[in-house]
Amino acid sequence: MLDTFTIIRSVDCAKSNHEPNKVLQTGHREAAPRVNPKGDAIPSIGSLVARLRGPNHPAMPPYAAFQRSRSHIGYAGYLGKQYDPFLAGEAAKLPIYDLVGNDTGNVTRGEMFQPSLGLSVGRITDRRELLGQLDRLRSGLDRDGSMAALDAYQQQAVEMVLGGQAREALDLSQEPEQARDRYGEHLWCQQALLARRLVERGTSFVTIDLSYHTASGTWDTHGDNIPPYGGIEKGLGPLLPLFDHLITTLVGDLDERGLLDDVLVIAMGEFGRTPHMGTQDSTDGRNHWPVVMSMCLAGGGLRHGQVIGATERDGGQIRERAVTPADLAATIYRHLDVPLDATWQDNRGRPHPIVQENGQPIRELF
Numbered sequence: 001m002l003d004t005f006t007i008i009r010s011v012d013c014a015k016s017n018h019e020p021n022k023v024l025q026t027g028h029r030e031a032a033p034r035v036n037p038k039g040d041a042i043p044s045i046g047s048l049v050a051r052l053r054g055p056n057h058p059a060m061p062p063y064a065a066f067q068r069s070r071s072h073i074g075y076a077g078y079l080g081k082q083y084d085p086f087l088a089g090e091a092a093k094l095p096i097y098d099l100v101g102n103d104t105g106n107v108t109r110g111e112m113f114q115p116s117l118g119l120s121v122g123r124i125t126d127r128r129e130l131l132g133q134l135d136r137l138r139s140g141l142d143r144d145g146s147m148a149a150l151d152a153y154q155q156q157a158v159e160m161v162l163g164g165q166a167r168e169a170l171d172l173s174q175e176p177e178q179a180r181d182r183y184g185e186h187l188w189c190q191q192a193l194l195a196r197r198l199v200e201r202g203t204s205f206v207t208i209d210l211s212y213h214t215a216s217g218t219w220d221t222h223g224d225n226i227p228p229y230g231g232i233e234k235g236l237g238p239l240l241p242l243f244d245h246l247i248t249t250l251v252g253d254l255d256e257r258g259l260l261d262d263v264l265v266i267a268m269g270e271f272g273r274t275p276h277m278g279t280q281d282s283t284d285g286r287n288h289w290p291v292v293m294s295m296c297l298a299g300g301g302l303r304h305g306q307v308i309g310a311t312e313r314d315g316g317q318i319r320e321r322a323v324t325p326a327d328l329a330a331t332i333y334r335h336l337d338v339p340l341d342a343t344w345q346d347n348r349g350r351p352h353p354i355v356q357e358n359g360q361p362i363r364e365l366f
Contacts, residue, residue, distance in 0.1 A: 001248050003305040004255070006297045006365060010309025012322040013271045013290045019216055021270035025074030025207070027329025028356050043344050044074025045329050046205040047083040048354050051076075052338045057202025059165040061086030064203050066191040068211040078346050085207065092170040092194055095187045100226065101212040101238070103187075110170070169201045170194055183249055186242060192250045199263055204336065210243070219269060223278070223285015231277065231284030243267075251298045264300030264335045266328075269293060275316040292318050295328075300335045302365040326359025334361040 015032050016023035022031035022039060031042040043051075050062035065085035067073040076083035093110035095103055168174055172190065175197065183189040188210050195206040211217040221235035229235055247267055254260040272293030273286035292311055298304060309321035333340055333354065340361075343351040 001251065004251060004260070004298050006302070006304045006306050006308060007294060008297070008308045008323050008362075009292075009294045009311060010318045010321050010323055011268075011272075011293045011295055011328075012318060012324050013293050016270045016290050016325070017288075018220070018270045020071035021217075022074060024268055024270050024325050024328065027325045027354075027359065029325060040075075041077035041346070043077045043079045043083070044085075045332055046074055046085060046207055047076035047079050048342075048344065049205045049332075049336055049338060050083045051079055051344075052342055052354075053204055053336055055202050055204055057165065060169070060198070060202035061088075061166065062203065063205045063207075064088040064195075064198050065207045065209070066195070067207075067209045068217075069209070069214040072209040072211055072217060073207055079344060088170060088194060088198060088206075089191070091167070092172065094190055095185065097187050097212050099213045100229075101218065165201055166198075169197045169203075179253070182253070184245065186246075188242065189246050189249070192246050193253075196250060196253060196259075200257070200259065210246075221273070221285055222287060223280040223282025225282070231279075231282045231286065233284055235285070247296075247298075254299060260299040261301040262299075264302070264332065265298045266295065266332075267297075268295035268328075272315075275314040289316075291316065297365070300365075302335070304365075306364060308362065308364050323362060324357055324359055326355055326357040327362055328359075330355045330359040331361045331365065334366070 013024060015029040015035075017032050017034050020033055020040065022033065022042065022044070023029055025031075025044045025046070026042050027045055028042045030036050031039045033039040046063040046065070053062065055062040063083065063085045065073045065087060066089040067085075067087060073085060075085065089108070091110055091112035092108070094108050096106040096108060097103055172180060172194065175193065180190075180193065183193040188208065191208050195208055198206055209217075210219075218229075219235075219239065220229060221231050222229070223231040223235070225234065230237070247265070251260065251265055254263050254265070270293075272289040272291065274289045277284050277286055279285040279287050292315070309323060310319045311317060312319050330340055332338075333342075338354070340355050342354045344354060345351055
């Protein structure tokens, strides 16, 4: 299927870190909270899409995420809480995995959209009207945007509960058994299927956090002798076949449904790995390497079946065609028809361009 993918081997991820991993999810090098106290306030690409484009259907959230940890996903920051991701995983029934990837046999309740016993549509509408009256009385006390965010959340919540489109999108029992079997029972694969259902029904941007662990994630292959934190063999060994199945199934499904030209699929981390192996008393573990990393893309009506960029022989340095986080952001915005010259404002009202460092859409793709 590589004719449907593009592999970028020369991503310059300088300053990117993890826990939280924000640089690649914002396209902004200063979004590194470990070294920049305000880094967490820089809006994510998904949140900017939510604000500047919105959903493709009014009854759907514009930006949805399946997160294992709050620090694994980009949030709205200065944009305001109303542009934070809708946490789709809390609204769906999904298998529960432990911190090292074992299926516990339990399933999340997924009751976000279920009204309390005896709460009718009429009572929901009455409560909404009463809340509106109370909020108008309190609106003068709002100083940090919390009231505006609450208003937006309440309105969206009522529309989603009463409209049912989002609720139906997140109900895997509505999916034909053959499609569910195709994706498989694994948590991440079911999230990928739900992501397809969300996009199909009008969500503009979805992020899946492929992690079991709430701290450093699951791909942090330093070489610990505990799967999935081992090196190449014990760490990546069980993960890569799963990831291969997930992404090829998703891309193939989108293609068969005639959606692949409309949906851009990106698989990425936050940095690469050192060209030298053998960390933490292992034979094949590797440390963080923000000098260069690879990522893959598919769909979006772009030109695929190519490899962009290259590293030096040992994979340690970029040899040609560096691609920056800002270039990635510009590529996503171009695909979603978000103006590349748009700005966002910080808490002092100062404008900041959504595309940093003179980033440009990756020209080979267009």
